[in-house]
Amino acid sequence: MSAGRFLPLAGALALAVLGFFLPRLLGGSTLVYDTLVVIAIFSAMSYGLDIVLSDLGEISLAHTAFFATGAYAAAILTVSYGQSAWVAMAAAILASLALALALGLITLRTREFAFSLVTYAAAIVCMNVASNWDFLGGSDGIVGVPPLDLSIGPITLTAGQSFEFWPYAYALLLLTIYFVYRFRRSSLGQAALMVHMNPRLATMCGLDGNRVRLQVFLVSAPISALAGWLYAFQRSYVGTDLFDTYFLVLMLTSVIIAGRGLLLGPLMGTALLMSQKSFASLGAYGDKLVLGAILVAALCYSPRGLAALWPRMRRGPL
Amino acid sequence: MNLLQQVVNGVIIGHAYALVAVGWTMLLGAARLVNFGHGQMYMVGAFVAWWFMRLTGLPYPVAVVAAVLVGALIGAVMQRLLMRLTLSRDLVSLMIVTLGFGQMLEGAAGLTFGARPQTLTSPFQSMTLHFGAIWFTVQDVILVVATLVVFLALRLLLNATKFGVAVRMVAEDPVLTRLAGIDIARVYMGIFAFEGAAVAFAATLVAPRTPILTSMGFDQVVTTFVVVVLGGIGSVGGSYVAGLSLGLFTALFGALVSPAYTTAAVFALLIAVMALRPGQLAASANFAR
Amino acid sequence: MSARLEIENLRVAYGASQAVAVDRLVVEPGTLAAVVGANGAGKSTLVNAIANWSRAAPRVEGAVRMDGEDIAGRAAHEIVKRGLQLVPEGRGVFMGLTVEENLREGAPSDAGPGRRSYSIDDVYELFPRLRERRSTAGGSLSGGERQMLAVGRALRMAPKSLLLDEPSIGLAPRFVALLLRTIRSLVDDGLTVLLVEQNVRAAMEVTDVVHLLERGRLIASGPVDEMRDDPRIVEAYLGGGHG
Numbered sequence: 001m002s003a004g005r006f007l008p009l010a011g012a013l014a015l016a017v018l019g020f021f022l023p024r025l026l027g028g029s030t031l032v033y034d035t036l037v038v039i040a041i042f043s044a045m046s047y048g049l050d051i052v053l054s055d056l057g058e059i060s061l062a063h064t065a066f067f068a069t070g071a072y073a074a075a076i077l078t079v080s081y082g083q084s085a086w087v088a089m090a091a092a093i094l095a096s097l098a099l100a101l102a103l104g105l106i107t108l109r110t111r112e113f114a115f116s117l118v119t120y121a122a123a124i125v126c127m128n129v130a131s132n133w134d135f136l137g138g139s140d141g142i143v144g145v146p147p148l149d150l151s152i153g154p155i156t157l158t159a160g161q162s163f164e165f166w167p168y169a170y171a172l173l174l175l176t177i178y179f180v181y182r183f184r185r186s187s188l189g190q191a192a193l194m195v196h197m198n199p200r201l202a203t204m205c206g207l208d209g210n211r212v213r214l215q216v217f218l219v220s221a222p223i224s225a226l227a228g229w230l231y232a233f234q235r236s237y238v239g240t241d242l243f244d245t246y247f248l249v250l251m252l253t254s255v256i257i258a259g260r261g262l263l264l265g266p267l268m269g270t271a272l273l274m275s276q277k278s279f280a281s282l283g284a285y286g287d288k289l290v291l292g293a294i295l296v297a298a299l300c301y302s303p304r305g306l307a308a309l310w311p312r313m314r315r316g317p318l
Numbered sequence: 319m320n321l322l323q324q325v326v327n328g329v330i331i332g333h334a335y336a337l338v339a340v341g342w343t344m345l346l347g348a349a350r351l352v353n354f355g356h357g358q359m360y361m362v363g364a365f366v367a368w369w370f371m372r373l374t375g376l377p378y379p380v381a382v383v384a385a386v387l388v389g390a391l392i393g394a395v396m397q398r399l400l401m402r403l404t405l406s407r408d409l410v411s412l413m414i415v416t417l418g419f420g421q422m423l424e425g426a427a428g429l430t431f432g433a434r435p436q437t438l439t440s441p442f443q444s445m446t447l448h449f450g451a452i453w454f455t456v457q458d459v460i461l462v463v464a465t466l467v468v469f470l471a472l473r474l475l476l477n478a479t480k481f482g483v484a485v486r487m488v489a490e491d492p493v494l495t496r497l498a499g500i501d502i503a504r505v506y507m508g509i510f511a512f513e514g515a516a517v518a519f520a521a522t523l524v525a526p527r528t529p530i531l532t533s534m535g536f537d538q539v540v541t542t543f544v545v546v547v548l549g550g551i552g553s554v555g556g557s558y559v560a561g562l563s564l565g566l567f568t569a570l571f572g573a574l575v576s577p578a579y580t581t582a583a584v585f586a587l588l589i590a591v592m593a594l595r596p597g598q599l600a601a602s603a604n605f606a607r
Numbered sequence: 608m609s610a611r612l613e614i615e616n617l618r619v620a621y622g623a624s625q626a627v628a629v630d631r632l633v634v635e636p637g638t639l640a641a642v643v644g645a646n647g648a649g650k651s652t653l654v655n656a657i658a659n660w661s662r663a664a665p666r667v668e669g670a671v672r673m674d675g676e677d678i679a680g681r682a683a684h685e686i687v688k689r690g691l692q693l694v695p696e697g698r699g700v701f702m703g704l705t706v707e708e709n710l711r712e713g714a715p716s717d718a719g720p721g722r723r724s725y726s727i728d729d730v731y732e733l734f735p736r737l738r739e740r741r742s743t744a745g746g747s748l749s750g751g752e753r754q755m756l757a758v759g760r761a762l763r764m765a766p767k768s769l770l771l772d773e774p775s776i777g778l779a780p781r782f783v784a785l786l787l788r789t790i791r792s793l794v795d796d797g798l799t800v801l802l803v804e805q806n807v808r809a810a811m812e813v814t815d816v817v818h819l820l821e822r823g824r825l826i827a828s829g830p831v832d833e834m835r836d837d838p839r840i841v842e843a844y845l846g847g848g849h850g
Binding site for chain 2: 660662684693694702703712760
Binding site: 059106107109110112113114116117118120121122124125128129132245246248249252253256283284285286287288289290291292293294295296299300 | 350352354399400402403409410411413414415417418419420421422423424425426427428429532536540543544547578579581582585586588589592593
């Protein structure tokens with residue numbers, strides 16, 4: 001391995017290790033742990049949207065539904081069927097893939113404007129079904145999700161309180177970021193970018209645009225679903241509030257605010273937004289106002305994100 | 319259950335849908351703007367009327383005027399914020415900005431009006447009219463008549479006035495409109511102000527039917543989204559027909575099939591239409607019809 | 608009502624690539640000047656930049672003076688109000704509006720001193736065909752009718768100078784002749800016109816001055832009688848066989 005490749009790798013590893021100890025460096029209070037756990041989970045959720053938004057260039061408004069699918073899968077399997085968290089994880093991935101496949105096929109021929117509208121409508125159908133179907137808990141949701149238990153044979157891996165939760169949330173975040181990193185270097189990631197930037201050239205290169213779009217959509221859904229899966233254990237209940245516009249706005253803002261296509265963009269965006277909520281809260285309404293204002297300001301005044309304000313920091317497709 | 323009564327309810331709800339949708343229809347037809355903040359603008363309209371009545375003690379009709387004026391102001395503020403994106407026709411970014419704008423309105427309304435449910439009291443809500451087995455309120459009659467008047471007036475405005483034709487020009491080709499010596503930013507200002515005023519007006523007429531909450535925006539107008547899209551992207555006549563049909567559909571589906579799944583059924587219908595006929599969403603030159 | 612149009616050091620760029628660089632171009636009051644050149648020479652970019660109007664938002668620098676007043680950099684609709692009117696290439700009319708609506712809207716109620724205003728009837732006098740089709744939607748007109756309507760719309764704005772971008776494109780020859788003759792008559796009445804044309808032969812029939820544009824630069828200018836014999840024009844556009 002040459003020095004040119006070794007240095008970034010070592011840097012990334014050092015950053016990853018440092019990140020693990022971040023809650024302790026910040027004082028280790030419950031509030032710090034809670035905040036960082038939620039940052040890790042919501043970042044992972046946002047990465048699902050990120051690869052559709054940044055790489056494919058489409059704005060999906062259905063990723064709250066994938067997030068909720070993961071959470072509901074976790075809650076139903078552990079509470080209603082007494083299954084393990086691992087089984088629930090598999091179910092979260094499969095259920096989100098099934099939903100993404102259905103939605104992907106429906107939206108295959110729609111682009112931009114229409115794509116966003118259809119995905120939005122789909123999320124509303126999901127929400128309406130969730131709040132009325134008893135199997136999904138109806139409007140009360142499902143309460144009493146047990147503590148996370150990922151024990152394998154003799155190895156005990158459990159988490160109930162927030163400081164116990166941190167390693168799992170952090171692991172999910174690192175895996176997600178690594179996955180997105182690999183995705184962007186994969187042939188599918190390259191194809192997505194080409195379909196996005198230059199559809200005609202993509203067709204000439206023999207790429208089937210619809211196929212690429214469907215594949216990217218399928219890849220993105222389980223990312224948000226896994227975040228939902230972990231969130232169900234952290235919060236110990238699921239309900240229709242998971243479909244709330246709040247999560248949608250949070251995701252969109254996280255992806256856009258730092259700069260589209262930046263590997264750490266969604267993480268930085270989520271961290272900024274959740275830190276405000278935890279450490280500088282203005283109350284539920286004030287926070288809503290702040291979140292909305294940040295999204296509006298970002299798109300109206302710096303649509304390429306904060307990173308565009310420091311041109312040299314910018315890397316990525318744009 | 320009395321089927322005829324359901325039809326009457328459907329007609330009333332249908333007019334409510336159409337009236338709530340009319341500003342958005344104009345916005346969508348003329349500026350291609352999907353306004354996800356529409357629901358929160360509706361909520362603010364209802365609360366401004368309630369607040370005005372409580373502070374001043376003036377009667378309901380005056381509060382309606384006050385809410386309409388505040389609504390127009392909110393629309394104008396929105397236009398200022400969105401000007402650059404509107405002029406560059408960045409449709410998807412516009413759509414997301416309105417999500418953020420809606421959050422801002424909801425947060426601000428929560429801070430101003432509090433979290434408790436309130437009632438916007440209209441004296442006409444308690445006056446009922448009975449005809450054999452069916453009944454409705456004077457408020458319902460006002461709602462239906464006001465909707466018809468607004469739609470007819472809008473049609474007249476678009477087809478027979480200088481401003482209306484400028485709106486149609488902007489809807490078709492804003493860049494070319496500049497060559498007619500028209501300042502398109504001002505046309506957009508009028509369109510956005512109309513959206514704000516119209517949704518506030520609708521809110522003051524519809525909201526007395528139920529308690530109002532600062533979190534109600536989304537639930538109250540999610541169906542409006544279907545009305546404007548199914549109505550043929552910003553076609554004025556189309557959205558009236560779509561509103562009325564949807565009102566009848568919800569009333570009858572709710573009565574005969576399942577009230578709980580009505581929204582899901584409506585949206586499934588919408589998805590089917592959009593997926594099967596994406597062309598439906600293309601720009602329409604018939605927007606003034 | 609006629610104006611002297613004067614363009615100086617006009618530079619138009621899309622991103623890093625410069626599309627037009629014209630040092631000086633003057634259209635004397637009440638005359639017709641034609642800018643001719645091959646496809647892609649920058650003719651449309653040039654007239655669009657003069658009117659500060661474009662769908663692609665290029666970067667424009669330089670001075671555009673009408674009767675001495677610099678109007679460069681003003682918003683497109685402001686420039687229109689000052690009496691410089693562009694008829695853009697292709698779709699210059701609103702498809703969803705009827706002929707009469709197209710002609711009715713935007714026109715100033717009082718154009719101000721020194722400007723001739725055209726009533727809708729004046730436009731119908733000029734193009735009788737439009738009167739017959741007054742209730743037809745712009746989208747249902749033939750190409751020639753559309754171009755007449757575009758010119759009529761422009762006249763309704765009471766311009767002092769008119770910029771015409773490829774009015775003959777896609778038209779049958781008899782329409783081209785009719786349209787250019789009408790434009791010539793407007794010039795004879797005192798309008799200042801800058802015409803961009805690919806149909807060089809037709810443009811030569813009506814114009815006073817010819818400018819040859821190549822890769823965004825004016826490489827030759829002169830009265831039409833001189834330019835008729837200019838080898839660069841003869842060779843490239845008139846096929847050497849004019850007479």
